[in-house]
Amino acid sequence: MALPFARATANGGAKAMNGDLDPLTEYLLRLGDNSLILGHRVSEWCGHGPVLEEDIALSNIALDLIGQATLWLGHAGTIEGAGRSADDLAYKRDVLDWRNCLLVEQPNGDFAVTIARQFLFDCHHHALLEALTGSLEADVAAIAAKALKEVTYHRRHSGEWLIRLGDGTEESHHRMQTAVDALWGYTHELFEADETDRAVAERGIGVDPAGLKPAWDAAVAPVLGEAGLRRPDDAWSVRGGRQGAHSEHLGYILAEMQFLPRAYPDARW
């Protein structure tokens, strides 16, 4: 099938950049980067929502995600022990040092793409946070428990839109199906374990992402069904974001997000 978005490029240099971080710091960066990049993407809708209520809803969701990112990245800095704050990690890392999955950095597209991206991620996010509330690391469990309450509302919101648009007009159905098809190949990465995942899972701090797949399927399938949308075939997939190999889109996000602190180092307001 045709891919509307650029595929991630394989990047041999990514691994080296990442080699020195301990697995927990690395894991926390993944959690924080997912929330921050998706939060930034969703915030791009602020002032452009299709209706006022949705503009407000998307801004609220973005705010929740950016708040969660502050907590995860703050904790990552503490665990790393090198004196980096949440702001340092958000504003002073370049593309190869980011650990978010490819799904969250994909462009907003039309409203259907934004909703599909949100729903596919929310279902994963919810299952992940629910599992992390049982983390043996108290701060991980605390942040997860807090974020889970917020993400429960996110998942419900995106799911309702998916049903409304999928089961709406011919045009909305077509757009919703196209969006789900276009993003499906980015979801496989969410359930693939690597050394980092295995290291934190063994310590009872993190979870093996493969174990989240049944919960994700159980959340996604009924909503797709109610929306009258076809579950895409697993015909293609891309991966690499969690190891630092990103699509071209992340660089543009960082250019906008990091401009001010890079142009005016240590500016405060």
Add this chain to the structure above:
Amino acid sequence: MTRGAGPAETVANDPGASAERLAALWNLLDEVCDPEIPGLSIRDLGVLRDVAADGATVTVTITPTYSGCPAMTFIEMNIRDVLLRAGVKAVDVRTVLAPAWTTDWLTDAGREKLRELGIAPPQGRATGKAALFGADPEVPCPRCGSHDTRPISAFGSTACKALHHCDSCLEPFDYFKCI
């Protein structure tokens, strides 16, 4: 803020953490309001978790309502302001995440204040998952009391509120949603 020398002296200089001193500190902190819901104090909200006094230092523990609540910095500043004005020498404000804040901690006084402000207080308990997964709760209109209301959006003017509409008096209203 006008404050008599009496209570401020007591709060500032009583060396031990006597019950009276702690009660006075809690009362003082009841003046600190959520900047997004003026009139509702951090004590009413359940954001104020603990107050401890050790000699000249007063330690205040707070918890955010939502992860991205933009009011937290402001609340922390106001806590320092109120205590320092009352003569406390050193203020330590700590933020804790666990246990996660819940609307169940809203005091009865807080719920009544919300209603007076035209904001429907949370219905039912957040600990029951029905509030999050199930059907929308029935929310009486804070203006006319009618139960003939419907949700417009789960996300309202601030992170903690949803938008509802009363089909009886035809007014839209904020609902402080269960979390």
